[in-house]
Amino acid sequence: MRSNSDIIRASYEAFHHRDHKTALAAFAPDIEWTHPDGMVDYGLGGTKKGHEEILAFMARARTVFSELRPDPQEFIEQGDRVVVFGVHYMCGARSGRSGTVPFVHSWRLARGLATHFTDIHDTALVRRIVEGDKSPVAELLETHDGYIRAHVVRLVAELKVGDLIGDGARDVAELATATATDSRALFRLLRTATGFGLMAEPAPGRFALTEIGAPLRSDHPLSVRSIMVIGGGLFGRVFSDAEHSLRTGEPAFPKTFGLPLFAYLQQNPEVGAVFNTSMAEFSRLETGGLVTAYDFSAFSGRRIVDVGGGDGTLICAVLDAVTEATGVVFDQPEVADAARERIAAAGLGERCTVESGDFFSAVPTGGDLYILKWIIHDWPDEQALAILRNCRRAMAPGGRLLLVEQVVPEGDTPHRGKVMDFTMLVVLGGRERTKAEYSALLAAAGLRLERVLDGPMDSSILEALPDGGGPP
Numbered sequence: 001m002r003s004n005s006d007i008i009r010a011s012y013e014a015f016h017h018r019d020h021k022t023a024l025a026a027f028a029p030d031i032e033w034t035h036p037d038g039m040v041d042y043g044l045g046g047t048k049k050g051h052e053e054i055l056a057f058m059a060r061a062r063t064v065f066s067e068l069r070p071d072p073q074e075f076i077e078q079g080d081r082v083v084v085f086g087v088h089y090m091c092g093a094r095s096g097r098s099g100t101v102p103f104v105h106s107w108r109l110a111r112g113l114a115t116h117f118t119d120i121h122d123t124a125l126v127r128r129i130v131e132g133d134k135s136p137v138a139e140l141l142e143t144h145d146g147y148i149r150a151h152v153v154r155l156v157a158e159l160k161v162g163d164l165i166g167d168g169a170r171d172v173a174e175l176a177t178a179t180a181t182d183s184r185a186l187f188r189l190l191r192t193a194t195g196f197g198l199m200a201e202p203a204p205g206r207f208a209l210t211e212i213g214a215p216l217r218s219d220h221p222l223s224v225r226s227i228m229v230i231g232g233g234l235f236g237r238v239f240s241d242a243e244h245s246l247r248t249g250e251p252a253f254p255k256t257f258g259l260p261l262f263a264y265l266q267q268n269p270e271v272g273a274v275f276n277t278s279m280a281e282f283s284r285l286e287t288g289g290l291v292t293a294y295d296f297s298a299f300s301g302r303r304i305v306d307v308g309g310g311d312g313t314l315i316c317a318v319l320d321a322v323t324e325a326t327g328v329v330f331d332q333p334e335v336a337d338a339a340r341e342r343i344a345a346a347g348l349g350e351r352c353t354v355e356s357g358d359f360f361s362a363v364p365t366g367g368d369l370y371i372l373k374w375i376i377h378d379w380p381d382e383q384a385l386a387i388l389r390n391c392r393r394a395m396a397p398g399g400r401l402l403l404v405e406q407v408v409p410e411g412d413t414p415h416r417g418k419v420m421d422f423t424m425l426v427v428l429g430g431r432e433r434t435k436a437e438y439s440a441l442l443a444a445a446g447l448r449l450e451r452v453l454d455g456p457m458d459s460s461i462l463e464a465l466p467d468g469g470g471p472p
């Protein structure tokens, strides 16, 4: 009878000869196949399950490495475990840089089949091989390719390719029929997406989502499908007119679409719905971190108003964290139904209401906490001030206000807020602000910036209190 070490040794040899069928025959159908989290950026980290996912992993690995050859050197067997010490010979597909990386592989077997595999290696070493040392021109060209990436990911998202593929893999011909696209052209789009790490091609013309591509599915818990559709699509078109903003300091959206963003969304409800979902997707990425970063428990039994609260994703998370509080989502009438639906789905209908109106005229009164997430950055100072003054006027005595924004650092420190700032200019004529600018804006509205807390994903939470003198 073959020992467990013999079984594992034979599967390394079969993989080496690209004889995947023989290699997989030694693996249980539901084998767990784990690589270090440090490889996630390349779509190669975490745990895969079953033969198909292993094949997708292999296909993905072939896009990252032009050579990847494990050389298992020592096998140690004990009970159902086999531990293998060896080195990987590897060459980065893009960098052309090669090197060796030691590994430890831990295998577990049951009844002659491998049920668990864990790969342990120095991922920093692998990263150096994959990335190589980029020349300044290579950096520049990669920046240039960014717009192509944005369109590739936008098209994959718009066509709902991720939803069609789901957990498995699908032939491009089927995908082309389902998306009413030319099969050859769709193949070329998806092949490009494999180069960006979004998809794998486990068999010729058959595509699967990688870990990086998985959030393009609408049903992924951290889906960003609508963000990709709006960013690359609606905003992408506006960015073609960005020069208008540079020449005039005004937003380019009205030049591209004939109306300011929010008026356009009102008149095009189907686009408005995707925009609102994209905002909810952003919020979903942040809510966990926000309710951890800010202690909402002080508002137990109090009334919390989310001004421009969109579909209510944030207020639902806040009310979940402070079970005794009540909430109000305030937004434009077009957004109210989506908010009601979400609140009902979260079982918060008793504690949270939806009010609609125009925050330039008034906001709901009597709130103990006013939250404005990604609202002030949409507007130039004059309009931003009008919204803040309305909040200040509406506040219950002792009330507070929270802004959730990306506070731009002074100087040339890289920060996502700077990308967002230019986007705000081009799309809305708004702006991200420095801490000093927020402080001045709040002061002009009769509010005192009390503290700035770090929030998730480069965001900041700015807490403000009414300044002594009452509303200006």
Ligand SMILES: C[S@@+](CC[C@H](N)C(=O)[O-])C[C@H]1O[C@@H](n2cnc3c(N)ncnc32)[C@H](O)[C@@H]1O
Pocket: 262, 279, 280, 282, 283, 307, 308, 309, 310, 311, 330, 331, 332, 335, 357, 358, 359, 360, 372, 373, 374, 375, 378
């Ligand atoms: C950038 S989104 C932010 C949404 C939400 N706070 C979030 O972070 O997901 C801006 C929100 O402001 C709302 N809005 C725009 N103009 C408004 C107005 N005049 N009155 C009330 N809400 C408005 C939009 O409908 C949208 O939901």
